[in-house]
Amino acid sequence: MYNYNNLYLKNIMFNYKDLSLEEFKKRHGYILDGIWYPRVTSIVDIKSKPALYYFYAAAENFTEAQNKKREAAYEGTIVHEILESIVRGKEIIVPPEFIGFKKGFENFLKNYNLITKTDWIEKRIKHSDYRYSGTFDILAEIDGVFSLVDIKTAAEVYDDYRLQTSAYFYALNEEPILLDNKNRKIILSKNVEKRYILRVNQIQICELCGAKKIVRRMGDKIKGGDNSCQHKFGEIIDDWEFKEFDNPEEDFKGFLACKELWEWEYRDKLKELGYL
Numbered sequence: 001m002y003n004y005n006n007l008y009l010k011n012i013m014f015n016y017k018d019l020s021l022e023e024f025k026k027r028h029g030y031i032l033d034g035i036w037y038p039r040v041t042s043i044v045d046i047k048s049k050p051a052l053y054y055f056y057a058a059a060e061n062f063t064e065a066q067n068k069k070r071e072a073a074y075e076g077t078i079v080h081e082i083l084e085s086i087v088r089g090k091e092i093i094v095p096p097e098f099i100g101f102k103k104g105f106e107n108f109l110k111n112y113n114l115i116t117k118t119d120w121i122e123k124r125i126k127h128s129d130y131r132y133s134g135t136f137d138i139l140a141e142i143d144g145v146f147s148l149v150d151i152k153t154a155a156e157v158y159d160d161y162r163l164q165t166s167a168y169f170y171a172l173n174e175e176p177i178l179l180d181n182k183n184r185k186i187i188l189s190k191n192v193e194k195r196y197i198l199r200v201n202q203i204q205i206c207e208l209c210g211a212k213k214i215v216r217r218m219g220d221k222i223k224g225g226d227n228s229c230q231h232k233f234g235e236i237i238d239d240w241e242f243k244e245f246d247n248p249e250e251d252f253k254g255f256l257a258c259k260e261l262w263e264w265e266y267r268d269k270l271k272e273l274g275y276l
Contacts, residue, residue, distance in 0.1 A: 020141040024269045030133045032126050032179060036273060038262070040134035040167045044160060044255070046262040068218040074151045076218040079200065080137065081150060084121055087114070087138065100215065101203020102154070104238030108198060112242065114149075116140035119186045123178035131275070132259065136168045139192065147194040148172065155214050155221060157197050157243045163258060166251035167193040195248065199241040204233035216238070 019027065028042040062241040079101045086105060094102045108114075120139035126132065138149040150165050169192055176188035204213045211225020213233055224232070245251065263270060270276040 006206050037126050037133035040164055043259050043262045044163050044259050071217040079153050099202050100209040100236045100238045104240035106201040106239050114140045125171040127175055145193050146190050147191050149196050149198050152197055152199045157199050161197050162245050162251040163255040166248045167255045169195050169248050170252050195245050197243045201238050201239040204236055206231040206233050208232050
């Protein structure tokens with residue numbers, strides 16, 4: 001086993017000072033109305049992520065870990081495109097290796113009444129007072145309640161998602177202007193009342209011990225069951241979870257604390273940008 005702590009610090013938390021100012025701006029933010037704003041996801045990344053440390057520790061080497069991360073990112077992108085196409089009512093051909101994700105979303109829609117429109121899907125937001133930006137997944141009426149829905153393909157719903165969604169939640173309610181990819185402004189005429197994570201996965205169940213195998217491009221993961229079992233897994237089925245986050249005030253305080261630390265970490269570049 002290699003010293004993953006050193007490799008993580010050296011390779012994952014790359015030396016941002018080696019980036020040009022333009023590269024830093026593109027990697028960490030958006031220019032909206034001629035003003036640069038840091039991205040929510042970049043800000044939240046400053047927080048320690050124990051699950052990610054375990055992921056690197058379990059990998060054979062750094063290259064394998066990076067390859068798995070790229071596969072996970074690719075999978076997440078494709079799943080988002082599939083689910084958003086369904087919401088938009090577009091005809092799509094889903095690759096067989098993603099069919100479980102599609103079934104999961106369809107089963108979610110059978111259990112919840114979701115009403116949305118094109119102007120509420122994949123739009124950018126900003127908060128001018130707190131100076132950050134981001135792109136949310138979906139705004140929709142969920143069983144009659146106007147809500148923010150963020151889609152994840154992780155194995156579980158992590159607490160870190162509370163920080164990300166709280167930033168979107170406050171921006172949407174305090175500066176209710178959405179921006180499309182052409183910076184066209186869309187005025188939001190109602191407040192967001194709730195925020196959710198929709199986690200979708202595809203799994204196989206062992207017919208002998210009931211273990212669950214999460215089927216991912218980055219590598220399958222077996223949870224539960226009997227470790228000594230010679231597993232006999234059935235067909236791929238869907239696995240989904242729809243979780244509401246309460247207490248946005250507390251989560252937003254956590255996000256702002258992350259932002260303060262993020263600004264300290266990148267203070268030299270941010271001063272060069274005129275952000276600080």
